[in-house]
């Protein structure tokens with residue numbers, strides 16, 4: 330039996346290695362246009378895995394992950410906006426976002442400090458590192474506060490989904506409403522490029538692809554290691570039976586807050602990478618449909634598997650991009666995805682990753698008749714009991 | 721009376737008022753260190769509620785609970801658990817999607833902090849404890865199985881094993897043999913007898929054959945109050961107990 334566990338470990342290791350090798354080899358096979366697209370899908374892959382972490386491992390269905398992605402994106406975009414040539418127009422030598430100039434009162438001072446009431450918020454973003462740091466820190470802090478409130482009150486299940494959903498919609502409204510500071514509906518566009526040590530990351534360059542890919546790979550591996558720690562194990566125990574965990578002496582809320590926050594930090598980081606590759610930030614990141622899409626990707630890929638959820642996101646988006654050439658196919662595709670989601674939820678709760686696992690179980694049973702462990706899903710407690718009469 | 725040092729669990733005038741209805745009403749009891757105490761009482765007598773009050777699931781409205789010298793009255797569940805109270809529920813609760821071994825690792829970590837659990841595996845001391853518990857519960861053959869696949873009996877033994885792993889000094893067991901076959905009940909009695917001494921155990925049980933197997937002292941509860949306390953023989957001949965049980969068919 331230990332041999333079995335070891336085998337499965339090796340297969341999982343192999344799957345990770347193949348996936349990462351595939352991601353890193355991608356520039357050999359596709360052109361700059363598709364490379365930029367795939368970079369965005371790798372970002373979606375990170376979102377899928379962030380959902381798997383909170384939903385699959387912690388049992389927390391977060392329908393407002395777009396909140397953290399959006400904050401990460403806006404924080405990064407603010408810095409890149411100030412770096413853009415569009416912010417140095419109309420004779421100004423200090424950067425001011427173009428939309429602020431367009432909408433400024435006639436006698437307003439042409440200075441970021443006070444061109445409008447909220448513009449001073451942009452001041453620290455003149456330093457690029459500040460925007461990039463805030464892209465991770467702001468979602469982390471927000472998630473910590475929101476998570477503390479939710480989980481200390483022992484709110485769980487569908488109520489968490491409703492609260493997170495309401496929060497992301499509320500934030501979306503606030504951002505659109507704060508037009509002078511955020512450019513409202515239009516979002517932040519015409520961004521500059523990320524510049525590190527004089528090197529400019531043109532979104533269509535291979536280097537930018539590798540920046541995003543490296544970010545994704547590091548997050549994937551780090552999260553996989555994280556869930557393998559004792560804390561990861563305890564987290565899963567709080568998902569299975571929070572009361573049991575409590576009566577073993579664990580502060581369940583502390584574990585939930587920690588992993589909810591990690592998941593949000595990943596989403597924030599993903600938002601930052603997305604802005605670097607896509608050159609815009611928009612309130613659509615906080616649309617309900619986007620947050621729900623993330624959950625669908627994770628469900629189809631397999632919410633119990635970080636790699637599965639990540640691949641699910643990349644796969645669905647790649648297929649979607651391929652069929653979206655024609656309007657009719659595009660509408661049809663939405664139907665297919667919706668249908669697929671319902672099917673997965675009803676019949677395949679562990680998604681594609683679960684399907685692969687079951688197939689491996691089958692193969693193993695065929696190779697080692699009699700000696701193999703029965704597949705986890707088909708064996709019932711009653712059957713187990715019946716096998717051991719008089720025990 | 722046990723000496724101050726020998727009191728594992730001291731319950732004094734414990735009361736809970738559910739909007740006028742007192743499910744536990746001025747209940748007092750002292751359980752000595754290493755003792756195995758059986759709690760009897762008709763349906764609705766307040767036995768489960770008493771365990772809820774001790775373990776922090778329900779907040780009492782009056783009275784106190786001490787674990788050795790520590791006042792644990794109305795503390796949060798996880799604090800009471802860390803102080804040394806382990807609890808088994810009427811409905812078995814284990815971590816279904818984790819393997820049996822992982823269940824025992826989670827129970828035996830002895831380190832509540834998230835950050836200090838951000839490392840892998842368990843230390844040698846933890847491994848030794850785990851092996852002891854596997855030996856005690858005889859779950860060695862199913863260590864790699866998801867706990868959700870265990871039989872009813874195995875599930876109950878795993879949960880008992882988790883309480884031992886946890887290092888609970890006082891263990892509360894609510895009907896540990898409910899729904900078990902006779903063979904399973906027998907094995908559970910053996911298991912509890914082996915746990916006796918190392919742990920102080922308070923057990924609620926309806927199965928009188930089982931009680932005879934394990935009991936030394938019995939406490940009888942009625943309508944939230946203490947009715948009688950003594951040996952099996954004393955309880956069986958106690959008139960108040962007989963009267964209280966008349967309505968519910970007596971002690972079998």
Ligand SMILES: Nc1ncnc2c1ncn2[C@@H]1O[C@H](COP(=O)(O)OP(=O)(O)OP(=O)(O)O)[C@@H](O)[C@H]1O
Nearest residue numbers: 738741742743761762763764765766767768769770
């Ligand atoms: N939260 C609550 N609010 C109101 N009444 C409650 C609550 N919890 C328990 N009770 C009542 O308290 C009484 C004692 O219940 P309890 O479950 O403690 O009995 P018990 O001795 O464990 O019975 P059994 O042998 O059937 O398990 C019952 O009448 C029950 O309905």
Ligand SMILES: [Mg+2]
Nearest residue numbers: 767768769810
């Ligand atoms: Mg009860």
